[in-house]
Amino acid sequence: MRNAFGLMLASVVSAVVIAAVWYWTSAPRADAAAPPQTVDARKAEPLAVAARPAAPREDVEVTAALSAPAPARPAAPVQAKCANPDALGVSRVVVADTTGGPGFGFQQYKQLDFLAEKEVVLTFDDGPWPTTPSVLKSLAEECTKATFFPVGKHSTYHPEILKQVYNAGHTVGAHTWSHAHLDSKKLTEAQVKEEIEKGFSAIKLAIGAAPAPFFRFPGLQHTQASREYLGSRNIAMFSTDVDSFDYKSRDAAQIVNTVMTRLDKAGKGIILMHDLQKHTATALPALLRRLKDGGYKVVHMKAKVQLETLAEYDALLVKDMKLPAVASRPVSSVIQTVTE
Numbered sequence: 001m002r003n004a005f006g007l008m009l010a011s012v013v014s015a016v017v018i019a020a021v022w023y024w025t026s027a028p029r030a031d032a033a034a035p036p037q038t039v040d041a042r043k044a045e046p047l048a049v050a051a052r053p054a055a056p057r058e059d060v061e062v063t064a065a066l067s068a069p070a071p072a073r074p075a076a077p078v079q080a081k082c083a084n085p086d087a088l089g090v091s092r093v094v095v096a097d098t099t100g101g102p103g104f105g106f107q108q109y110k111q112l113d114f115l116a117e118k119e120v121v122l123t124f125d126d127g128p129w130p131t132t133p134s135v136l137k138s139l140a141e142e143c144t145k146a147t148f149f150p151v152g153k154h155s156t157y158h159p160e161i162l163k164q165v166y167n168a169g170h171t172v173g174a175h176t177w178s179h180a181h182l183d184s185k186k187l188t189e190a191q192v193k194e195e196i197e198k199g200f201s202a203i204k205l206a207i208g209a210a211p212a213p214f215f216r217f218p219g220l221q222h223t224q225a226s227r228e229y230l231g232s233r234n235i236a237m238f239s240t241d242v243d244s245f246d247y248k249s250r251d252a253a254q255i256v257n258t259v260m261t262r263l264d265k266a267g268k269g270i271i272l273m274h275d276l277q278k279h280t281a282t283a284l285p286a287l288l289r290r291l292k293d294g295g296y297k298v299v300h301m302k303a304k305v306q307l308e309t310l311a312e313y314d315a316l317l318v319k320d321m322k323l324p325a326v327a328s329r330p331v332s333s334v335i336q337t338v339t340e
Helices: 002-026 057-067 132-141 152-157 159-167 189-207 224-232 252-266 278-293 311-321
Strands: 092-096 119-125 147-149 236-238 269-274 297-303
Touching: 119 132, 132 159, 132 278, 152 159, 152 189, 159 189, 189 224, 189 311, 224 236, 252 269, 252 278, 269 278
Parallel strands: 092 297, 119 147, 119 269, 119 297
Antiparallel strands: none
């Protein structure tokens, strides 16, 4: 009996020893990983990003340049949708780099032939004038664009009208300060420069923005010196391909016939008109229809960069006009109708 009990006790002791040895050799240590948690118990963690080999310095710089946000640009004016499904419209818009003062219009400048057959550029000289809004209305009804060459002095008479031209999306250049013919021997070099620069300063004052570096000589008369000066200022010179001779026409019908006869012969070109001529304003709706019916297409010219006027002529203009500060405000902000 005693021997049996001893054998049993020895077996129990052996089992305890074996269990202890197994525990110390197999059981996880305190620094071992904790048992896996359930999905509900586990905290959300960001997804790991796959490791990528380091790019060479050049690749990093190129990638940074391409991925960098583009610099902010001023919002382009929103053009109203054309309400006329059969409008003449604008077939294409071209941007002119005026570096060096290029010339356009084969009557005087024959180097740059950029118009295709049946393409025209509409241009108007000598405004702004009370007849100009009628011209703008006709252009708007045909959803088309033109380039205007206003006289500086006229721009001081009717700044609000010229602002309408600019706000309608037309290109605004200049046509001297007083419409002086710059080939006159009576003008000194300084006076020629003043006619050009003061004209542009007056345009800037009227529209409240930099004008296009586009210029047309009054009477298309110039000298080598005046051309070289415009070139030094990177101002493009405009002549013509089709002269309407509207200033000597007896009525609107004659203007239409003159333009179309000359244009059909030339096949394309820059058309010269005057927005201060009453007959021109009257003729324009019929002329634009004739262009449309004849298969002609309008090209709208813009400048790559606008002209930075010279501060001395900006100041000279204000001084000569004896402008008070209020003169820079639009008429509508000074005078309001309170009763009728």
